[in-house]
Amino acid sequence: MPLRVPPAPAPALRSVLTALSSPTAVREARTPALLRAQGPVAPELPLPVHVLDRVTADGATATRLAGWRFLIRSGERAVAAADTMLTPDGWAFSHFFEGPYVTSTERALRQAESVPQPYQPRLLSVPELYMLTLWLHGDCAADAATGHPAATDLLIPLAPAPPGIAAHRPHRVAELLPVLTHRVTPSGLLGSPA
Template identity: 70%
Template sequence: MPLHVSQAPAPALRSVLVALGSTAVREAHTPALRSVQGPMSPELPLPVHVLDVRDHAVPPAGTPRTRLVGWRFMIRGGEGPVAAADTRLTPDGWTFSHFFEGPYLASTERALRQAETMTTPFQPRLLSVPDLYMLTLWLHSDPEADPATGSPTPADLLVPLAPAPPGIAAHMPYRVADLLPVLNLRLAPPPLLESTA
């Protein structure tokens, strides 16, 4: 298998296990999670990074900056994933954030299956572009890298998850050098109109 899934920090995993055994499951806005009969387990931990392609500290041709904002676990119950659980880093360490379901759950599963068929080894991560309401599977080309650090490199691939913004094909692997200019263009401030008065 070419995907090298990283180990999440132990406190992040523990926080999800505690949440699965607590009232958080019954209080979650995730009908699928609440309807599971039997055991549930957190699997496929993915580091979640945020990308700001408008970072003015980085020249347009430079490497974009990312920052780790959490770890996402697929919650498996019965035959497949029924929800996801996010954790976040606080001053006291890793803590459970929330459960959720929705289109990104199936989309992430599909993108991971696609990536497993590739011949190049990758480290899977999630890369969020909040200003475009966009989430991608980030296939980092260094499978042994620290999953909490780094930025997209030219050898990395980005796979937009569905629903993707208009004009960007979901589930199509893009080279970083091909997708980042598109994102930069979409996030660029509109040009100022000159006054004709």
């Protein structure tokens, strides 16, 4: 079943296109793969990046939208990514980068294409664990900028994943969230008092 990739805000996409057409922005990005790219490069697969701030005692999550990430494709593969962020003036280009999360995101998206149920792909960051997951949200019509992981949503940890958590193994939120919560603090709750 194809993924239902949400449309990115038009100003976010425009900011990435402007940065890609700027030799200065590309040269200063320190992304050798982007500098070496042969032929045209294009931003694809916009994914909202949500940050997991805390989990309450009853399992409810608090997330916030941190930006939109675009994979930068050259030929048949993604060679880099571009992040955007919300500023007081609207969406703006943040930075280009490359590394393991670019190829891991592309791999997880291909993996998610084989899941029979339709999902809306998002990224969920767990900063305390230096972890990024592909979040497959079951409500394909939802506003991609809002919402919280539902118990039946899927999380696919991207490589490199924290020790003891297998990268590219899909987990229901109800299964993985308690494991993550327990690892973040000794008391087992994100955001709980020390």
